[in-house]
Structure formats: C-alpha cells, structure tokens
Amino acid sequence: MKPIEIVEKVKEKFPKEVLWFRCFREECDITVNKEKIKEILSYLKSSPALEFDYLIDLTAVDYLGFREPRFDVIYILMSIKHRHRIRINAQVPEQGCCIQTVSDLWATAQWFEREVFDMFGIVFNGHPDLRRILLPEDWIGFPLRKDYPVGSELGDKEWETFKELKNMAKGWKEDES
C-alpha cells in the first residue's frame, strides 16, 4: 500500500487525533496526539489491510525552542506481509512528560522505551521495568535533550562516581610525589 493511502486510512479512523502528515522521498509520517497513541498503534497492528506487525524503531526527538509541545516520540512501523513502512509521531509536552507504553503490543518496545527514558526523560506509563539502560543508575540529567551540553564542562553536575574517581586519582598522585 502506498504511504499516502495509509495516512488516509488512519485519518478516516481517527479524525480528531491526526494533527498533520508529511511525505518526503516516498516516506510518510503522521503526527498525532499522545492521548490515544495506543489505540492508533493497535489499530495499525491489527487491521488486516495494514498489518504493521513489526516495530522497527522507537525513538524521540527534542524540538526545544522550535515548537510546543517539545518532544516527539517516533514509532517506525513495518509490515512484513505488505512490505510497507510508516512513521507515527506522538507529541509529548515537557510538563507531564509521559506517554502510554506499547511494550504489550510489541515486546521489542521494552528496551526502546527504556532507552528513550534514559536519554530524554520521557516516562512510559505501564512499562514493566522502566530503568536507565545505557547510563549508570545514579546519572543526573538526560543527555539527548537539546539543553544538555555536548562538552564535559558540567562542573558540579558531574556524575558523582566520576567525581569520586577523580579525587581518588588525585590522592594517588600525591602519594607518588
């Protein structure tokens, strides 16, 4: 099915939820409200004409200063039977930074959601095991947000364990001299 036809189907089913769609280089993304994201995704998964049985990727983008609400959670879906792809973008505001989990629809979403939580601080309601995944548990801040610096001049916000390590290293140097 052509991406534009998929958009029309979703629009027909959820007229109030779809905010806009955009097509670029034969790829389409649909931007929707976050409230009914689970209904939309389970419709996409179970509808026989669409049958998006495969969640390729789940990620987020921070549009700080360009748009309100600030975040987009992005679901890239594919159907093995029909060989088509679509992207669903769900808007998530900074205040009340949460969205429903889809880990019961696709088991693979469990780790993707943990990663988004780790990097963006978006909470997935109903997730069975929402912990940091790539960063240490005591890490402060969410690195992929646009207001997080790329350089390491964090000063006091430095990771506690790293501060301890640096102090220990200082001690060793003094011992040597």
Add this chain to the structure above:
Amino acid sequence: MNPENTRELLINMGPHHPATHGVLRLVLEVEGEVIRKCIPHIGYLHRGVEKLAEDLTYVQALPITDRLDYLSSMVNNVGFCLAVEKLLGIDVPERAKFIRTMMAEMARICSHLVWIATHALDIGAMTVFLYAMRDREKLLELFEMVTGARLTVSYPRIGGVRCDVNEQFLEELYKFVDEFPKKVEEYETLIDQNRIWLKRTKGVGVISAEEAINWGLTGPTLRGSGVYYDVRKFFPYDAYDKVEFDVPLGKNGDVYDRYKCRMLEFRQSAKIIKQCIEKLPDGAILSENSPRIRMPASPLKIDKKDIQFEIFIEDKTIEEFIKKFTDVYASVESPRGELGYYIVCDDSAKPYRMRVRAPSFVHVGVLPRLCEGSLIADVIANIGSIDIVLGECDR
C-alpha cells in the same frame, strides 16, 4: 533431595567474560543448573555517538559510524551515506553502487567469519577459530589494498566511494570468492556432523516466528525462525536489485538453524561479489553534487518542493515548522540485521538528530527470553547465536 538444602544463587557473568563478545554483563539467577531469571546490563561501551553526531557536520559524522559495529564498519558507513543521500537527493553513480555492494558483502563475510570463529570456540570447537581467522586475514588485506585500513575503513562517501578499485584487487578478490565456498565446506566438515556440536545447538534457544517478529529480531537471527525478511530484498538499495541471490531461511528457530542460515549466507555473499565483479560498469565513482569535506555552513540545498503535507489543525506556526525540519529513515542489512539511520535535518550542515537503530541492541534485549528456563551452558550458545557486537549495542 531435601528442599531445605537447595537455594537460589546469583551469578554475575561478565562484563569481562571471554564468551560475552565484549562488555556485556548478565546477572543470572540460577536454581542448580537452571536459569530462573536473566538480567542483561549494557552500556559499558556507551560513547554517546548520537549526541556527538549532533555536533559534527554530515561529512564529519561518517568516521564515527565506523566505531559502532567495528566488525563490519563498511556496512555502517554505507547505511549512513544512504540516509544522507536520501536527505540531500544525491544520485550515486552506477560504478560506486556496485563497489559498495561488493565491499558490503566482503564485510559480511568478514563479520560472519569472526562469528563462526568465536561461536565455535565458545562451544568448544577450537580448530574452526584458526581456519576462519586465516581466511579473514586475506579479506582484511584486500580491504587494506583499497582503503588503507583493515577495520575502520570510512571508505564510502556521501554520493559515492572514496577511491576506485584496481584490476589487481579485482583479480585477487575473484580468486578468493572462487575458492571460498570450498573453505566454508571445510568449516562444515569440522562441526556440522560433530555430535557434541549438534547436541549443544539443536533445540537450544528456540524462538518461534511470531515471537521473533514481536521481539523485533532481524537478520539471520530472525530468518533462523523461518521469517522471510531481508532489507536487501524488501527495500533494495545500492546494486542489490541488479544481482541475483537467495535468502536462506531456517525452520526451527534454534541455535543450529541460525548457524545454518549464516553458513548459507557465506555462499550467497560470495555469489554476490562474483556478480558484482563481472558486472562492474565503468564511470565515475563520486557524484558531482556530493558535499565537500568542508561542508557549506547553511542552508543545505534540500528541495522543499518534495515535501508534501497537509495540516488539520489551525496553527500558523506549524507550516513553518514542517518546512524547516525534514526527516528520513534509511536502513541496510548489516551482517547482524537491520541497521537503520533516522536523521532529522534542520537545514544546517549538522544533523539535528541522528538515531541509530542497532540490531545488536534489540538482540541483547531478547536474551532473557532465550535463556530463562535453560541451562547455564546454553547461555554461551545463545549469546553466540544472536551474534552481538557491544560497540553497536551501546553506541
């Protein structure tokens, strides 16, 4: 046995364990020999590639994609280049497409050789390791001949490849792939009929087709369960639609079928390389509108007429927003599975957001499902069979 004498034991496997193929840590809750719970801990190799890429131009971001999956860096580069080419609308010359396909398949053979070497070594077949490393050396030398590097090649460029291949290289490569299927048979004579090998792989780590799709597995790990999905066939890129090859499928979805799939892929890769050499057209290797090393600061030349959109809410600022940000997703079939790059562009020379969909990350996620209820010894077989590289998993 008296139940009072049994107790659950917590075993910490890794991060420094020779069979975890990198720095993967598994916390195993065992009851005797049986695993009740398996919790993977990753992130020991996290370098923040996605964040770093936001601070580099598209051209500068290319070399850091090498460091994701260091066993098949060529495929990583190709994936990134494809995404940026799609974004900028660059047409790659035909010769470059064939060279890329050829190189990507060389990287696939290289990566699978390391896989069979370590996987067999973990299970206890030492000899295969030496044989596979011997043949990999030959391929690495061929890589060095063209690119000057053995592992982190950074060979493809946005819009083509860096330098042309010469006759001597093509001759030597042809000779290699001509002999290669025989060498694969050699590995198979060592393990394929081996009773210990069969006992340790058949019926171990079984995952059904539906479950494999639900867990988002890709590549040979998915095809071992009998699901026909290959990015090269579904969404052809480079020259894959101009060469003939089959996609080997398994049936039972156990460690043995995944092993078998990869063994058959060896032969298909050799077949693809052969066709590429035979069909290699003449012509340019780099597109004319490929970006220079010093990229123009901004704005990038993206044809905004290509963007089709419709807005259903009343908000004037949204149109501006849609016209500013363009995003693309491009994926390649890496030796491990679907490697995808999702790039959001804000018209500057640096990506606004670069997301890497790493197959290893997904595959480590399925480990608890494969291991729970099985024996400790099978963990090793399972890790080997999903073929992970932690550099890519942690990014």
